[in-house]
Amino acid sequence: MTTVTTDVPDAPAWITASVRPAGSFGRADVGRLRDLLGVLSASASLVVLDLAATSLRSGHAAEAIDEAGWELERRGGCLLCINADDDARARLVGCRHAVVVAPGEPAPVP
Numbered sequence: 611m612t613t614v615t616t617d618v619p620d621a622p623a624w625i626t627a628s629v630r631p632a633g634s635f636g637r638a639d640v641g642r643l644r645d646l647l648g649v650l651s652a653s654a655s656l657v658v659l660d661l662a663a664t665s666l667r668s669g670h671a672a673e674a675i676d677e678a679g680w681e682l683e684r685r686g687g688c689l690l691c692i693n694a695d696d697d698a699r700a701r702l703v704g705c706r707h708a709v710v711v712a713p714g715e716p717a718p719v720p
Contacts, residue, residue: 661691675689
């Protein structure tokens with residue numbers, strides 16, 4: 611007789627957070643974005659940052675996103691930026707620790 615167990619006690623639990631900031635993030639507004647992503651990157655496994663309603667007006671916003679992506683990555687997690695329009699993708703082109711996906715593109719499986 612074979613017993614199949616679906617509960618894997620040694621597997622780590624994952625927490626996924628989806629965030630959809632709205633508005634324009636320039637130099638003066640990046641602190642709030644950095645604070646939010648800092649908290650999420652310290653506690654979540656996967657953060658989905660939906661940029662559909664967001665304009666990134668500052669390179670500091672891209673830095674905040676990349677820093678949060680690094681924190682997630684070093685703990686085995688992922689920062690996934692979805693619905694990034696052409697302007698957002700141009701700002702985020704230097705991000706090495708976030709996966710950036712355009713509107714309509716399928717999101718990669720982390």
